[in-house]
Amino acid sequence: MKTINYQWLDAAGAQQELAALCNVLDGCVAQGASIGFVKRDAQQMNHFWQDVVLSLACGDKQLLVARCEERIVGTVMLVLAMPANGVHRAEVVKLLVHPDARRSGIARALMQQAEARAGQLGRSLLVLDTRSGDVAEPLYRSLGWQTAGQIPGYARSTAGVMDATTVMYKAIGPAD
Template structure:
């Protein structure tokens, strides 16, 4: 059985694990995940993690990772910094599971932990968006998320196609 552990990383821990974080992101993009990247160019992916590390340091984001046999295989970011009229909400972002670690319930557990973290931070509403029709959409629905709406031609995919996105929300209790 694979040893799975979940951990909320500090900025210093994320800094030291930057290569592992990059590897998860790169593998997901290589598989066609719609997560903000249209190519396998390393520079924007590295900039993403550098920005996350800065946000961890100032408390505007939290990062939860899953480790399998000690290696980071999945991530989720909880965005806590919102404008004054949105301080009751958090955004769930970059729920990523390395292709070699999928179909083990890791994404479900990370999502539950992200929701709990947001709730502990005083947030009563969580929001996210996902590619319409993607397997992730079904995961979110199975966990009680609601569809707010869909936006056609929202994001350019790695295949060069404009995909729709589904905007979702969940009240945290």
Template sequence: MIEYANLSGTQAQRYLAELTDVLQGCVEEGASVGFIDAQEIQVMTRFWQQRIASITDGDSELIVARQHGRIVATVMMSCSAMPNGRHRAEISKLLVHPQARRQGIARELMQHAEQRARAQGKTLLVLDTRSGDVASELYRSLGWQVAGSIPFYAESTAGVLDATTFMYKVLA
């Protein structure tokens, strides 16, 4: 059984090792999630600590999926800090540990994030993803639209500069 939960900063801090494990597993599999070396555990841990501070400050939310009591997937939603962007949020770090894939977890996490955004009165969601990645198809199937792409945007774990696609979803 898979359970979904929105974690507070205090709760996320308690699960720091599990969050880092999910991120490391995704980087090891070549995911384009900002990191290029899966052995840089300290860098990944610092990343999560910064994100936890953002959660604690109320600027971001973290939704996780647990399987057998352990975190196996994440998605983050960050609200715009600027007054003219209060209506939008950015989706990031949709991560599913390789051992937990192909169970619909990513889809469910995205739907949870969308529900949270609606509950907060958000009318626009944005994200970026490596162009051609399998995630693009998931996002399209959930009603996301392509805004455009930028070539040579991010270095992959293989050392290649990949394009990124920016997407959006207008919430009714």
């Protein structure tokens, strides 16, 4: 069994790993993941990660990566930039596991570590959205996430279909 290591990357670390981050994102898009991209476009993916680097630098996001034999195979981010009335919450985004590394518990471990980090940062409520019926939905439920509702026709898939999204939340601590 291969060892998986987890690491929180800062802006400089993410900048150094741009190619690896783009590779994970590209692998997920190639498999039809509903993660904001409708086609495999290296320039758009690089631009996305460059924006993440800027958000990491100013503290608006935190990025956790999973490594298998030093290669990044998974990611998850916490969006911390919230309005004044929402500083108690964070959004979980871009839970990605490269297709070559799936079915080994990486997504679960990434989520558990992201939840723990959010709690350490004083966040008591987490939110996310996922394509309705996606393989990630049962994972989130198994981790104690609740469904707030569903929005039809929310996002276009890589196949060009308008998919619904399920909005979920998890209370991880006492509300202040």
